[in-house]
Amino acid sequence: MNENKNRTGLSRRDFLKLSSAATLTAVAGYALYEYQPWLSYNEQSNLTWRPMVKETNTPPQMRELVRYATLAANGHNTQPWKFAIKENAIEIHPDFSRQLPAVDPQNRELWISLGCALENLIVAARATGFTPEVTYPDMADFINVQLTADTPLETPLFKAIPLRQNTRSEFDGQPVVVTDLDQIQSPTLEPGIGVRLITNPAALEAVVEYVNQGNLSQYTDPSFIDELIYWLRFNKKDALATLDGLYSRCSGNPEVPGWLGRMFVAGTKPQQQADIDAAKLRSSPGAIVIASEADDKSAWVRTGQVYERLALKMTSLNIKSAFLNQPIETAELRSQFQNAVGLDTSLPQLLVRFGYAEAMPRSLRRPVEAVLL
Ligand SMILES: Cc1cc2nc3c(=O)[nH]c(=O)nc-3n(C[C@H](O)[C@H](O)[C@H](O)COP(=O)(O)O)c2cc1C
Helix, strand or coil, rough: CCCCECCCCEHHHHHHHHHHHHHHHHHHHHHHHCCCCCHHHHHHHHHHHHCCCCCHHHHHHHHHHHHHCCCCCEEEEECEEEEEEEECCCEECCCCCCCCCEEECCCCHHHHHHHHHHHHHHHHHCCCCEEEEEEEECCCCCEEEEEECCCCCCCHHHHHHCCCCCCCCCCCCCCCCCCHHHHHHCCCCCCEEEEEEECCCCHHHHHHHHHHHHHHHHHHHHHHHHHHHHHHHCHHHHHHHHHCCCEEHHHHCCCCHHHHHHHHHHHCHHHHHHHHHHHHCCCCEEEEEEEEECCCHHHHHHHHHHHHHHHHHHHHHCCCEECCHHHHHHHHHHHHHHCCCCCCCCCCEEEEEECCCCCCCCCCCCCCCEEEE
8 A cells, every 4th residue: 555645545745735725615714704705894884874865755754864863973882762753753762772781870871872863863854844842851761853844954064964973093183273173162052061172281181091090990890891892893794783883993993703802802901991092082182071060861962962063063174083981981080080170060971082083984873664663
């Protein structure tokens, strides 16, 4: 018997060739399974963010208003909302199955997210020929928007709805044009809501220190990490499967298999995360704190409205923005942060940095049918 042939009759070289081919096939098969290159994230993203086509019939128009509401900012992209389309009204309801008990135990940010959706709905309703009248969730657990036919009022904020994004990259450090800064620091407010602009480098450095402390606290809390991992989408296959959550490329991170991403996030050193966010804040020429007199559902909804209005205004001025809410989400830091930024008796609700940067990949949204009651 030829000594180079084994019991299958294959030479050692043939055997090696075969096993390399098998390994390559397995690796390629796994890569295909993980990444599914035939799925197009860009196509889905373009569909999500397509500009509104104004409808002449009321029912499709109402659905478009709901779609534009869902394009709003919202915590962890959980999209914690449901909408009810009535004859002359749209209701926005909380979807408590999408709450974030670790980072948002009071549902404060959930109601802020509904406020963001409300603002988009109001701006879009005015642009398509309705006057909206809002009933806040003081008595009931939902927001009602009564719609009365009127002359359409299209504004730059309406055009900004499909362009707004939370841009999590570092910014270019350039100061914001003074006339634009004036517009940012004096947005149209809601009763009981105020904003504080911070551009002084020493004051910004003090904010960096609070963001650091917030990160150190959150990234040592296993329930925070578990919740974050649950909502992270480490590759487009996972993002496209649920159409919600935090897709890695929207935060400037690469696509990886889910198991690897989960391992990586679970092993993140708190100081590592703190340093990344400190660099992001230091690359920003300014930050804004949105604060409220009360700390209840209606105040949270109005906070969301002011934030979204501001975000749309910044988008229309080509200014990018992103949240760094750690010092407000961390209960033991919130009142210290309130004093540090000179808020007196108002309560900090959101911390937003702003500046100039390239746009990032867009986040996805579930379709209207998935959010109708
Ligand atoms: C109340 C609230 C809190 C948020 N907190 C953070 C945050 O701390 N860090 C962050 O990067 N993004 C935060 N976001 C942004 C959301 O993650 C973002 O809006 C969502 O992923 C959808 O992406 P988009 O805004 O780019 O459409 C927050 C948004 C809201 C409304």
